Amino acid sequence: MSINEKLKQIGEEAKKTISIVDTIHDLNNEKARYLGKKGLMAEFMKMMKDATIEEKKEIGKASNEVKQLITKLLDERKEYIENKKVEEKLASESLDVTLPGKISNVGVRHILNQVTEELEDLFIGMGYIIQEGPEIEIDEFNFEKLNLPKDHPARDMQDSFYISDELLLRTHTSPVQVRTMLEYGGKEAIKIVCPGKVYRRDDDDATHSHQFMQFEALVVDKMTTLSDLKGTLLEFAKKLFGDDRSIRLRPSYFPFTEPSMEVDVSCSKCGGSGCNMCKGTGWIEVLGAGMVNNNVLELCGYDSKIYQGFALGMGVERIAMLKYGIDDIRHFYTNDLRFLKQFK
Amino acid sequence: MKVSYKWLNEFVDVDIPYEELGNKFSLMSQEVAGVYSLTDATKIVVGHIISKEKHPDAEKLSVCQVDVGHPVQIVCGAPNVETGQKVIVALVGAVLAGFKIKKAKIRGVESNGMICSLNELGIDKKYVDTSGIYVLPENSKIGSNPLEVLSLDDEVMELDLTPNRGDLLSVMGVAYDTAAILNKELMLKVPQIVEVDEVIDFKIKIETKKCMSYYARVIKNVEIKESPDWLKARLIAAGVRPINNVVDITNYVMLETGQPLHAFDLDKFETREVVVRTANDDEVIKTLDGQDRNLLVDDIVITNGKVPTALGGVMGGYDTEIDEHTKYVLLESATFDPISIRKTSSRLDLRSESSMRFERGVDPNRTILALNRASEMFQNLASGKVLSGVSNVENNNLDDKEIKIDLTYVINYVGYNYSVDDIESVFDALNFEYSRDNESFILSIPSRRKDLVTKQDLIEEIVRIHGYDKIPLTLPKTVSRGGLTTSQLRRRKIRNLLQGFGMDEVISYSLINKDNLYDFTIEETNYTELLKPMSIDKSVMRHTPLNGLIDALKHNIARKNKDLSLFEIGSKYLDTEKMAVCGVLSGVQNQLSWKGNYESVDFYYVKGIIESLLSNLDVEVKYAKPEKTNVNFHPGQTVYIYQNNNLIGFIGKLHPKYQALNDLNDTFIFELVLDDIKFQEEINKFESIQKYPSMERDIAIVVNRDISASLVLDTIKKAGKKLLKDITIFDIYTGENVGESEKSIALKLVFMDKERTLETEEVTERVNKIIKVLEKEINAKLRD
């Protein structure tokens, strides 16, 4: 067997044995077997120690080629084994990615508070301050200072829960307006909104609730006009019910405003042509408004020869019912999660 | 108020469809609840019964041959049908109250229509007799429209009146506004009375200021009978049941003029004088409805000088009532104090058409008009003879009130550039009398309009008649900085944080059952109770929103939703109202069901929420186990929360007994009284991020089981001084490796200095000091 054949044989053997190694450990053994100090290549070189210089040169070249081949085979096999290991790990880690994940619970804010905040933000954007007041009120602030003396027939309109002769659960948030006017002392301009809970002697049914939430606005200044009120109402209607809404005012009566009016917003379902939601009229009654009665201004310390103002008020439940198509006011206070969770 | 179209047309020429007037009325006067026909019946004609035979197979049915212009055979079941009658026939194809008449065979006999009662035409039972078919006057023309014969071919406009517009409780009042809206002339009539030669001999005395005027006439030879059809039809349109001509006339005139009238049977009156006074305290009157009414000194009574004969302005007396034998009538037209009438009628729960009008105030200038109008009708419809003269006392100030208003005021108030012409045309349309000096108007306010007192009231008249739609759209010029207060912002933040912690917000009722008042409060705190609650369930104001939260919990659990985490931000009603945030949690809070991972709420889950919440709000608190709690709390799982030694809230588990009683599973609750917390006012300034490394040391100590974690932490904090930046408890152990009454606590201590890198030796020294203090103060041993 010639030297070259011998070398070739080692190379062939390496190809065979290295290609079946499966672990890095075995691969290191193979490496030692071929390229180690006592390995086959070293052995072979020892055998060649008596060769001529010419021969050694030639053999050196040939053996280097085989060493390179073996090194390459080892490297390739190493990469193969490592890849295989990664693949096996990946295969073992594979998931049914279609199974549902672990849900992070996110709560919901009550829809009435969502609507209230939306209203607050709308009016804050127009420069209004949010004012609040107590729910247990004195008769003077809830009625008398609002031009509703005792025995006034309009007190029937909001039959109340009295606690004593002078104390009651407020029937509207208007006493907050009274408190603000008294606090401002008849000198400064006022631009406020008053959200809050109110109470009336109504039996609870689909459209009545003994407790509900009101949202009122009050502007008092030297040049506040009815047209300012109308413009504000339109802003409100567009923001809450859509840009293409229009409004309509109808005469009404509240003791604390004069003139007083009901405010209709064009039906968002049919756009005004008439449908079942607006009972064919094209309009939906949404809120009440008016110019502050001079008696109220005077009773609350504002000179009605200098100051004039407007007020508007709405039931938050009604707004929410119209906006979301809710058919029963009792839903708001039953707190059934199947209801609450619908408003995210 | 329900207004007949025909009636209104006597005063104004309404030349547009009634429905259209209704729409205009809603926009310019008062809300119209609806416009509808008195009856919707179609295809009905006057028929003449030519013959009537017994039905061969049915005892109670008759087979009638009816001439309706052509002969038809109709089977009729009414007991009062007779040959020769003129009747209302609904032909085949007619629709009565939504029900269609078809050609039919009734027990084998062909029937081509139906002979009708008024009720079958759609007139409510409360206005008409329903015992049989309605028989028309003999002169009714065959084949003509019976609704025309009966004046039932009318429409009704129903107004939803606000309390200020008492003037619209009359056809005349509605006519004034209609004339203004349509810009038409108003046609008023003067009653024509032919007085007989006998002079009224009747004394009127008014002894109370609550009666401002009293007018009376006497009519004799009255013949009581049914009212004519047109009168009955109008009463029905107005929603008043026809009784007899005398009663009907007083009602008719009240509806027309707004002035309530009362007719006494003078033969039962005993005396010839009327004394109006307030009632005596022990007085009793039997009213028209047969009930005895106990009177108070506030009530107005009409007396014959001896005993009350009517409850003034509210209801007549039983003893002087008009009946079918009445011949001699005393007719009263008076005005009474609205507040007094309101008090009496509401106390006795007697709301009549009369009291309703007096409460809102009647026009004192129509008192005599109404009296004369009714007398005219007695004369024409009851063959009455009107005695000459009127007995009266008049104490009303009948002078018109004046209001001065300037054009510039109107323009500046409304924000619309009205002209003098605009204003004049509104005042003219409303039939107001006024004078004008340049741009300044002085109006003399008609007594019919009690609601017009101030300039603002006149502005409303101008705006509504001129048109709300013409007002421009502007925004207030008031410049102000809008925004939320810090407490409002904080509530929003709390709401958002709790939402982020997976809690759902509820809003519950403030009024609760008194039995539940102390469910969650600790001592006998003051409470707020309603004077007249609508029900026991809603009689007191809650002490805490927890009441409503528990209700919400129960509601959802009963509907198979057992995993709940609810909160409410709302008021506690104690001596004062205090804003609080409360929560209830029960069941599984986090889950990955297919892995079997269910994290049920426990005490520390809830405490974690509160700790995170308070830390986010920069509120530092201490937790302490209370010595005594509400009986509904679990004594071993309740903690009170203190800020600077002030109790600001608690976390707790409900007592197993309470849970069982209320069908609840393990339920945890918390309350933080926001109004009791002192919140940091200044904002947090930026602190530079730590440049030097921190050093950590773990220690484990063994202490008696009674030693609370907070005591351990407080002790370490005190001993750790400035360098100790953080402590974490990472293990608690009880068991065989420590004594029976002991526990082991493993802690991670973090040391740090902002200015420099710490030396190992100084940290070791500090840890040793901490251990020494722990040994000394809480008898801790180092565990190795």
Ligand SMILES: [Zn+2]
């Ligand atoms: Zn519509």
